[in-house]
Amino acid sequence: MRRLPVYLLLDTSGSMFGEPIEAVKNGVQVLVSTLRSDPYALETAYLSVITFNSSAQQVTPLIELSAFQQPNFEASGCTALGEALALLANKVDTEVVKTTVDVKGDWKPLVFIMTDGEPTDDLNKGIAEFKKRKFGMVVACAAGQGANTDTLKKITECVVQLDTADSATIKAFFKWVSASVSTGSQKVEDAGVEVTGLSELPPPPPEVNIVV
Amino acid sequence: MDMLYEKIHNILTTMQIECTEAEVTDFANFALRKLWNQYDKECMDQRVIIENQVKDLQIAIPNGTVGKEYETLFKIPTDLVDDFWLEGLENSGLTCTITEDNTCQIMGVPTNAGTFDILLSYKYKGWIDGKPILQRKFTIAINPDPRTLWKDIPTLENIEYYQPDRDHIYIKVEAINGMPQKDIVAASQRGRSHAHEGNPRDDHFRVEYLDDCGWYLMAVADGAGSAKYSRKGSALACDTAIDHCKIFFADSKKLSDFEEYITTYNSESSDEYRKLLGDSIHQLIGNAAFKSYKAIEAEASVKGIPIKNYATTLLLAVCKKFDFGWFVASFWVGDGAMCIYDKERQYFKLLGTPDEGEFAGQTRFLTMPEIFRDATSFYGRLKFSIEQDFTALMLMTDGVSDPMFETDANLNKIEKWNELYDSITHEVELEDDNTESQYQLLKWLDFWSQGNHDDRTIAILY
Numbered sequence: 001m002r003r004l005p006v007y008l009l010l011d012t013s014g015s016m017f018g019e020p021i022e023a024v025k026n027g028v029q030v031l032v033s034t035l036r037s038d039p040y041a042l043e044t045a046y047l048s049v050i051t052f053n054s055s056a057q058q059v060t061p062l063i064e065l066s067a068f069q070q071p072n073f074e075a076s077g078c079t080a081l082g083e084a085l086a087l088l089a090n091k092v093d094t095e096v097v098k099t100t101v102d103v104k105g106d107w108k109p110l111v112f113i114m115t116d117g118e119p120t121d122d123l124n125k126g127i128a129e130f131k132k133r134k135f136g137m138v139v140a141c142a143a144g145q146g147a148n149t150d151t152l153k154k155i156t157e158c159v160v161q162l163d164t165a166d167s168a169t170i171k172a173f174f175k176w177v178s179a180s181v182s183t184g185s186q187k188v189e190d191a192g193v194e195v196t197g198l199s200e201l202p203p204p205p206p207e208v209n210i211v212v
Numbered sequence: 213m214d215m216l217y218e219k220i221h222n223i224l225t226t227m228q229i230e231c232t233e234a235e236v237t238d239f240a241n242f243a244l245r246k247l248w249n250q251y252d253k254e255c256m257d258q259r260v261i262i263e264n265q266v267k268d269l270q271i272a273i274p275n276g277t278v279g280k281e282y283e284t285l286f287k288i289p290t291d292l293v294d295d296f297w298l299e300g301l302e303n304s305g306l307t308c309t310i311t312e313d314n315t316c317q318i319m320g321v322p323t324n325a326g327t328f329d330i331l332l333s334y335k336y337k338g339w340i341d342g343k344p345i346l347q348r349k350f351t352i353a354i355n356p357d358p359r360t361l362w363k364d365i366p367t368l369e370n371i372e373y374y375q376p377d378r379d380h381i382y383i384k385v386e387a388i389n390g391m392p393q394k395d396i397v398a399a400s401q402r403g404r405s406h407a408h409e410g411n412p413r414d415d416h417f418r419v420e421y422l423d424d425c426g427w428y429l430m431a432v433a434d435g436a437g438s439a440k441y442s443r444k445g446s447a448l449a450c451d452t453a454i455d456h457c458k459i460f461f462a463d464s465k466k467l468s469d470f471e472e473y474i475t476t477y478n479s480e481s482s483d484e485y486r487k488l489l490g491d492s493i494h495q496l497i498g499n500a501a502f503k504s505y506k507a508i509e510a511e512a513s514v515k516g517i518p519i520k521n522y523a524t525t526l527l528l529a530v531c532k533k534f535d536f537g538w539f540v541a542s543f544w545v546g547d548g549a550m551c552i553y554d555k556e557r558q559y560f561k562l563l564g565t566p567d568e569g570e571f572a573g574q575t576r577f578l579t580m581p582e583i584f585r586d587a588t589s590f591y592g593r594l595k596f597s598i599e600q601d602f603t604a605l606m607l608m609t610d611g612v613s614d615p616m617f618e619t620d621a622n623l624n625k626i627e628k629w630n631e632l633y634d635s636i637t638h639e640v641e642l643e644d645d646n647t648e649s650q651y652q653l654l655k656w657l658d659f660w661s662q663g664n665h666d667d668r669t670i671a672i673l674y
Contacts, residue, residue, distance in 0.1 A: 001663040033327055036353075039361035039408065043663045066355040067275055101621040189665060190405045191438035 003046045003106045004185050005062055005096050008177075009084050010073075011115035012051040015146065016165075017075040020116065023167035025073070027174030032068050034178045040185035041065060046106075048091065052084035053077035062095040081119035082126030085155065089129040107188050108136035110195075111156075112177050116143040116165050118151060127154060136194045137184070137201070141173060142211070149211045158198050159211040172207040216240070255343065262292050262336040263346050273330075275353040276322045278360070282306060283319040288334070290314050296334035304328045304354050318352075325356035359660065365410030367402070373444040377402040377413055380650040383421045392644040394533070396421065396428060396673050399650060401657040403611055404665035414439075414524075415609050415667035416446035418454045422461055427532045429457050430671045434548055434609035436523035436577060437666070441515075445508050445522030449578055452507040453500040453528050453543075460496050470496065471532075474539050478598055489596070497543045498594055500528060505578055523577040527607045529563065531673065540605065541596040545583055547575045549613040553629050555603040560629045563595050566613075566620050575610075604633065604642070604674040611668035615661035635659070642674045 010024055028049065035041040048062040054077030060068065092109060099105030140152035144165035152159045162169045179202040184195045195201060198210060221236045231239070269288065276282040288296060290313060298308050298316070305323030310316045332348045339345075367377055379400045385393035402413035414435030421428050431450040435442025461467050473489040504526060512519040525546025532539055544550055544564035552561045567576035576583060584590055613623070616635070622628045636642070640652040657668045 001661075003663075029327075033353075036325070036355050037361065039358050040405070042355065042358050042361065066277060069272075069275070069353075070351075102619055104619050186405070189663065190409075191436075193438055 002044075002104050002188070003064075003097070004044045004181075004188055005092075005106055005109040006045055006047050006181055006184075007062075007088055007091070007109055007111045008047070008049045009081075009088060009111065009113040009115075010049060010051050011053075011079060011081070011117065011143070012073050012075050012077075013053045013079040013117060013120075014076050015079075015117050019167050020143065020165045020170060021073070021075040023165075023170035024114070024174075025070070026167070027170055027177075029070055030171065031174050031178045031181075032065060032070070034175070035065055035181055038182045038185070040189050041182050044185040044189055045181055048095070050084055050087055050091070052080045052087075054080060056080050056084035056087040058087060058091055062091070078120035079115060079117045080121040081113075081115055082121040082123040084113075085123075085126030085130040089133050092133050092135075107194055108134050110136050110181065110184050111138040112180075113138070113140040113152070113155065114143055114173070115141070115147050115152070117146045118148055123151065123154070130155065137180075137196065137198075139177075139180070139198070139201075141208075143170065143173075153211070160204060161209045161211050162207060163209070169207040172205045176202065176204050176208055258338065259336055259343070259346070265292055266334065266336075266346070266348055271350060273318070273350060273352050275355060276304070276306070277355040278322050278325050278357040280321065280357070282322055283317065285315060285317050287316070288314045290337075292337055293334045294337055294339055296332055299331040299333060300329055301352075304352060306352070322354040325354050327351050327353045358662070362404045362408050362665070364404075364407045367410060367412040371412065373412075373441055373447070375412060375416070375443055375447060377407070378654060379413075379417070380654045381419060382647040382650040383419060384645050384647060385421050387644075394428070394673055395645060396430065396671065397640075397642070397649045397653050398430075398432075398669075398671035399654040399657055400669035401654060401667065403667040406667060408665075412443050413667050414442045414446060415611065415669040416443070416450045416524075417607075417669050417671050418450040419671050420454055420458070422458065425461050425467055425532075427457075427461055427530055428673055429454050430529045430605070430607050430673060432527045432548065432550075432607040432609055432669050432671050433578075434525045434546065434611070434667065434669070436525075436575075439523035440521045441517075442521075442523050444511060445524035445579060448507045448511060448522070449504040449524050449526045452504040453526065456500040456503045457496060457530055460500075466492075466495070471534075474598075475534065475536075478534070478536050478539075490594075493541050493594055493596055494591075497528060497530065497541050498590070501526060501543045501545070501578065501593075502584055505584060508579055519579045520577075523579045525567075525575065525609070526578045527609075529605060529607060531605065537598055537600045538602065539596065539598055541594070543593055544595075545576055545578050545593055547610040547613070548608055549610075549617065549623055550607045551605070551623075551629065552597065552599055552602045553604050553606060553633060554599075554601070555630070555633060558626055558630075559602075560626055561597060561599075562623060563597065564593060566610075566623065604672050606632075606670060606672050608670040609666075609668065611664070611666035612657070612670050614666065615659070615664035636670075636672075642672070 046062050049060040050058045051073045059071035097105045138156040139158045140156050142149050142161040149159050217236050220240050271286045306320040308318045333345050381398050383396040396419045398417050398419050400415050417432045419430045431453050433446035433449040435446035470492045477485040477489045508522045509519050527544050527550045529542040542563040547566045550563040616632045617623050639656045640649050
């Protein structure tokens with residue numbers, strides 16, 4: 001079966017401490033429980049969580065939704081987004097199945113990045129690794145005013161911004177991510193095609209602004 | 213004075229401490245209070261240490277699925293906890309047993325989906341009556357049974373190009389001179405992903421047996437999921453192709469020439485007859501495919517929309533039993549599979565190659581003009597074959613071939629064809645004249661395969 005890998009790259013730097021990090025944890029939980037009741041996603045979507053602060057770590061290796069266990073993470077340190085992208089590239093190499101004559105490979109991974117600040121490491125190095133791999137949709141989310149959308153535009157065309165990083169807004173973002181994964185799963189199952197642009201995703205809620 | 217205070221008074225007196233009765237009472241209260249606080253603090257320290265240790269215990273509770281047997285074990289060290297029990301498990305339909313050595317087994321068949329908060333309550337080591345019962349919270353996630361999540365919403369009958377959500381047929385060919393003749397059974401089932409949205413079935417088939425000349429005609433088509441009117445595309449493809457073949461066979465000159473070329477080619481196999489036969493096949497099957505394309509093009513132009521809205525595959529086969537064996541001619545564009553299979557001889561022959569591209573969703577469709585533009589590739593799609601006999605000639609859409617074969621490479625493995633045939637015959641009695649088998653085949657098409665919920669269509673000549 002062809003899986004639809006979904007990678008979440010979540011900022012757990014010190015500035016996320018308190019309400020934002022709790023909202024992110026809650027968001028992941030809501031995301032997973034919502035997708036579990038969607039038959040397309042439950043059978044097709046596989047989920048991995050990579051967090052980044054002073055370094056990047058994969059807290060949940062790519063796993064089917066039904067077996068996903070809520071990871072625990074705390075907010076501290078700075079914002080190694082570059083390292084997170086390099087780690088993502090590395091994990092895609094090992095976790096995503098490529099198509100060969102004998103095996104039908106996975107669909108191209110969907111990636112959702114969420115950060116609330118400027119990267120503190122060498123972002124370009126990470127981007128270079130990241131760009132060498134093939135991805136489906138990559139959405140970068142600037143949570144609050146501390147994140148620079150121009151920086152995120154270097155990673156992907158699809159950048160969204162949250163006005164504030166409060167729990168209601170973060171929750172709205174995760175709901176939209178969940179709806180997007182549902183859409184992506186349905187598209188690959190129904191029509192055998194991947195989502196390629198923001199226009200094919202469900203319209204984002206008012207809290208989530210598309211950055212043009 | 214109470215006995216206790218009198219005793220304390222005596223002790224104090226022997227210690228040569230002079231005090232009044234009120235002082236003794238006050239002292240006793242003071243001393244006991246102080247000691248109790250000290251005792252209580254020590255107990256609490258002990259408790260907090262254990263509580264933290266229990267909190268840090270790695271207890272991995274795997275997720276379950278409704279209706280699926282569940283079992284997990286975890287152990288709490290006996291040097292931390294004397295006794296424990298779980299609360300909140302009953303909502304999930306699971307139960308637990310805890311043994312003397314503090315091993316907890318959670319088991320059962322979950323009945324409800326959701327994330328359940330479970331409270332582990334325990335008497336810590338050294339607990340005595342009056343001390344608090346400590347608790348640790350964890351959750352257990354139960355997934356819904358994916359099968360129950362798929363809705364089955366009937367397609368609205370007033371939509372354009374409505375076609376029923378399922379279809380099936382049995383073509384019984386009477387025995388000739390006591391010799392049983394091959395029959396055709398075919399079925400088509402709307403995929404779960406379409407049923408879930410109330411969307412129509414895009415697959416189509418058409419099969420016929422021509423009584424007067426003994427030819428079997430079979431067509432199966434899969435309308436592209438991404439094309440709006442592909443259900444009409446697949447229907448037009450099958451119907452036009454079969455109708456064309458019927459017209460061809462109704463022409464006695466064409467029919468007799470064709471059969472003569474086949475018979476002569478079989479005995480001589482000369483270049484001349486190969487060419488005559490090839491031209492005839494082109495007239496029959498090649499034109500059938502081309503007419504199908506034209507019919508779809510005409511429909512699209514009436515609607516004033518691009519033909520790609522009707523994108524469909526087409527697998528077409530015609531065959532007849534001659535005294536020297538079976539002649540089969542075919543045309544194939546798009547994915548799916550078409551194959552002659554002989555179980556006894558462990559033989560199979562694919563009637564072409566599926567058009568699956570390197571990446572998903574890159575299959576070719578009948579509705580692409582380039583299919584007919586390039587003569588070499590078009591001729592490559594026409595095949596013919598002469599077989600002594602076979603168990604089954606099967607045409608199927610990718611809704612069947614994808615879950616069964618997974619990759620194109622597997623279409624070339626006899627084991628895979630054996631598996632498919634065994635899977636079918638396990639539920640479908642492919643006996644001569646068994647008209648019931650159409651319903652069995654329709655039911656078989658409901659087989660469960662994770663992530664594979666496309667429309668499924670199969671036609672079998674056996």
